[in-house]
């Protein structure tokens with residue numbers, strides 16, 4: 742399947758690929774509503790953040806089908822189920838706090854913003870949702 746560009750720096754495959762899904766043979770494909778939500782997530786949050794940050798932003802987890810969400814122990818009503826959330830990180834863990842601060846500074850329209858798996862003050866990833 743051809744990949745779909747969601748915004749200048751983000752492609753759909755970054756939000757649907759999952760090592761867990763691959764390992765367990767779980768399908769993780771978006772429908773048109775999920776695709777629209779992911780596009781908005783990129784347009785209004787991730788792309789402006791990427792431009793300001795000036796470095797790549799990596800997506801650990803984006804869209805999750807019900808089956809995948811269960812497999813990774815996601816919340817029952819997780820925004821990941823709707824393509825409205827992403828778990829993101831910088832190349833260097835130490836820059837994750839900078840990413841978090843930028844999201845606040847830029848007043849990006851996030852509905853959820855969480856530091857996850859914080860170790861010694863540094864989040865392993867940041868959960869953002871619209």
Ligand SMILES: [Zn+2]
Pocket residue numbers: 821826827828868869
């Ligand atoms: Zn998340």
